[in-house]
Amino acid sequence: MAWELVGRVPNPWGRVPVTGGGQSVTPKVAEYMARIAERATRRDCSSKRHHYVPQSYMRAWSSDGKRVRVLDTRNGIDGLRGIRDTCVRENFYQMKDGGNSHHQAEAMLAVIDDETARLLRVLRDWTPGEDFDFEDFMSLAVVLAFQRNRTPQIRRYLEAIDDWQRQRANQQMPTLTSTGFVSSLFGSALTAADEHSTRQLELWDDPRGRFITCDQPVQITSDSPDALPDMISGKYLMWPISPTRLLVLSQEINGEKVTHRIIGDAEVKRVRGVFIKGAESAIIALPGDGNLPAGKRPKRPQLRVDCTPVDVKARKCRIRLAWGYGKETLDHACQPLCAMRSQ
Ligand SMILES: [Zn+2]
Known part of the structure; x- marks a missing residue:
């Protein structure tokens, strides 16, 4: 299969910022x-x-x-x-x-x-x-x-x-x-x-110093309160680095090395909520x-994983990931052999 251009992403670094799983580290x-x-x-x-x-x-x-x-x-x-x-x-x-x-x-x-x-x-x-x-x-x-x-x-x-x-x-x-x-x-x-x-490096400042942190200090946000936050769909990865500064890795690539923002009361409150909810x-x-x-x-926050068969021949199971205070389900081929199929 030939390569196909599916999109362009602005890159401020002048180099491709990936290691290929450690193949080419800086x-x-x-x-x-x-x-x-x-x-x-x-x-x-x-x-x-x-x-x-x-x-x-x-x-x-x-x-x-x-x-x-x-x-x-x-x-x-x-x-x-x-x-x-x-x-x-x-x-x-x-x-x-x-x-x-x-x-x-x-x-x-x-x-x-x-x-x-x-x-x-x-x-x-x-x-x-x-x-x-x-x-x-x-x-x-x-x-x-x-x-x-x-x-x-x-x-x-x-x-x-x-x-x-x-x-x-x-x-x-x-x-x-x-x-x-x-x-x-x-x-x-x-x-x-x-x-x-x-991802896009962003620094968000709250001059009033209201950022908090927790014992799980890197959090990934999720659009839905019931969905498992992950790096594919999670818009922001957040790491508060002081009461006045939050480091964010965002999915909105804009071609800047660092995007700086001063955020207001409503956003500060949302950020605080992420760390209160995500704390261990x-x-x-x-x-x-x-x-x-x-x-x-x-x-x-809980992660519970289980599966129940939905199509035995196709070895397809419904895998249930329960996270936090909600749950989501995925219909997925449960391989290798899933012992649940006989039940
Ligand atoms: Zn299964």
Whole structure:
């Protein structure tokens, strides 16, 4: 089949901003990926407390650099908490190598944390009219892939998919271990980064400093409250980088390196809603913020996957993805063999 031009997209970078799943990474990304690979071979990391949101990121909401206000949605407790004790879990990235467990993933992710801190300084200091470096844009795409997928919420989603796989194959499958989780995180990072770098970089400012964040700090918006947000249909990927600035990767490519906007009350409210709804169990806000939902919010966003046969010969199942507080269904060939067909 011959190539056919289906559309033109303005590109401000002068180069194609994709890695092809890691086939052609830029020098900056190649440099830190090599450092990660080198750290992976060592066994010299003893840190057992693993932050899944970097401390340098949360510090933007802190007045003393040590504590942030956290609303724990499981019990409604709202107060200052040490950054060192926020968005952290013991042994979360622990890996097994033969019979031995180790914490080397923490040393590997520390490379990403350092690069995240550097990019946050660039992005927080950026002023309208300023240039933006292609290397930084491509690195941002990678950093966001890690931040999006390294959290307990994503691990919980992967476990839900595993549960379904186990049922449809009707056989014993090993449960998701932290080793498996870390492997998939690193294995998918550059493919996920390509979904980011083909979007429009936007910085939205709220001069009144009302942006909040949460323990799942990268969120993808969804047009319908019942639909599963995904990178194909989700118009915006959002990452608040300070109370006054929100980083957005949008589907509206306009040929600018950075699109800058100052947003008003209604949009600020919508953005805040995305992070309140998408939080796993912690919402992070400025101490003086008087508009957080009070009390417990025991519901967390859920991903439940199951399937029921609709056409046995075609092996077509109705796959149901339930997300958040709603659900959507897909009629899909359920392959390889779906054990549900015999029921
Ligand atoms: Zn099925």
